[in-house]
Amino acid sequence: MTSVHTVRPTDLVALVSYDGRVYPNEAVTRDRAGSEGSPHPLEAALEQWLSFATGRHTWISVRGATLRGLASARKRGSRAAWELDCLIDAADDDSGVLMSLLDQVAADAGRAGAEKVFLRVAAGSPAIEVACRSGFAGYLAETLFAGRGARGPAGEGLRRGGRADAYPTFRLYNTWAPERVRRAEGATFREWQASREALAQGRGTRQFVIENDGRIAGWLRIATPGEVGRFDLMADPAAPELLDSLLDAALSRLAGQSVAYTLVPEFAPGLGERLERRGFEARGEFVVLARRTSRPVAVPELAAAAPVQSLLA
Numbered sequence: 001m002t003s004v005h006t007v008r009p010t011d012l013v014a015l016v017s018y019d020g021r022v023y024p025n026e027a028v029t030r031d032r033a034g035s036e037g038s039p040h041p042l043e044a045a046l047e048q049w050l051s052f053a054t055g056r057h058t059w060i061s062v063r064g065a066t067l068r069g070l071a072s073a074r075k076r077g078s079r080a081a082w083e084l085d086c087l088i089d090a091a092d093d094d095s096g097v098l099m100s101l102l103d104q105v106a107a108d109a110g111r112a113g114a115e116k117v118f119l120r121v122a123a124g125s126p127a128i129e130v131a132c133r134s135g136f137a138g139y140l141a142e143t144l145f146a147g148r149g150a151r152g153p154a155g156e157g158l159r160r161g162g163r164a165d166a167y168p169t170f171r172l173y174n175t176w177a178p179e180r181v182r183r184a185e186g187a188t189f190r191e192w193q194a195s196r197e198a199l200a201q202g203r204g205t206r207q208f209v210i211e212n213d214g215r216i217a218g219w220l221r222i223a224t225p226g227e228v229g230r231f232d233l234m235a236d237p238a239a240p241e242l243l244d245s246l247l248d249a250a251l252s253r254l255a256g257q258s259v260a261y262t263l264v265p266e267f268a269p270g271l272g273e274r275l276e277r278r279g280f281e282a283r284g285e286f287v288v289l290a291r292r293t294s295r296p297v298a299v300p301e302l303a304a305a306a307p308v309q310s311l312l313a
Contacts, residue, residue, distance in 0.1 A: 034228075077193050115194070140184070160207070222253055
């Protein structure tokens with residue numbers, strides 16, 4: 001009989017007796033895209049008991065003493081949104097194992113106060129169909145680009161971003177992302193903050209903004225974890241030339257890294273073309289899916305009250 005539950009000390013038998021076959025981790029997070037930094041099943045299980053430090057939650061599917069599947073998740077910008085950072089299907093002949101894991105993740109996330117669960121997988125992965133059957137819906141396609149930083153223009157008009165720029169940056173996001181993406185990620189400022197992904201774990205992430213007529217028209221985020229550099233950006237579609245300034249700023253600040261990665265959303269084709277002109281290459285395509293853990297409550301329609309005189313008549 002197969003069971004799905006959070007990892008317990010007794011499950012170490014299943015993990016240690018793993019048959020030696022390497023099963024891929026289907027889940028890809030922004031801070032690990034392009035690297036081999038995905039957690040190993042045993043590592044993910046051990047970190048479950050240190051969750052006060054890692055914030056990761058782990059579930060395992062076992063049949064007897066045999067590992068059938070494993071999933072782990074962590075919060076994004078706040079506990080209102082979780083993302084899967086490890087999803088391993090070791091039951092090649094039974095898609096129900098993966099569905100059970102995903103259902104359990106969503107159920108436990110909802111009980112913990114999360115409203116959404118996100119999952120990024122490689123385009124073409126069989127996990128996409130299983131996730132959709134489990135209630136996830138794909139809303140975004142991305143391409144991973146890799147290249148090198150280069151000394152050059154530092155970007156005109158940039159300044160360091162701060163907390164006061166959060167809401168103006170959300171307004172920029174509303175012009176940058178199409179409606180289907182905003183509906184899944186951030187229909188409100190609170191949802192947007194909760195669903196924001198980490199560019200790197202720990203400190204070292206810097207943000208920059210470009211202002212135009214008193215509003216934020218460009219935004220750049222850079223992280224340098226070790227020898228790898230990562231960045232992402234947004235620009236007002238009405239000012240596409242800002243993409244060049246933001247890219248120049250990013251590559252100049254990442255000139256000392258051995259490689260730089262960025263995920264380009266499908267709705268920004270001009271960004272991919274600009275990266276290719278700067279020597280970047282596409283390294284993979286991904287699909288991002290989301291599942292709500294609860295249904296939005298419809299707001300009742302209000303009607304004007306009848307005059308007191310008519311009520312007494």
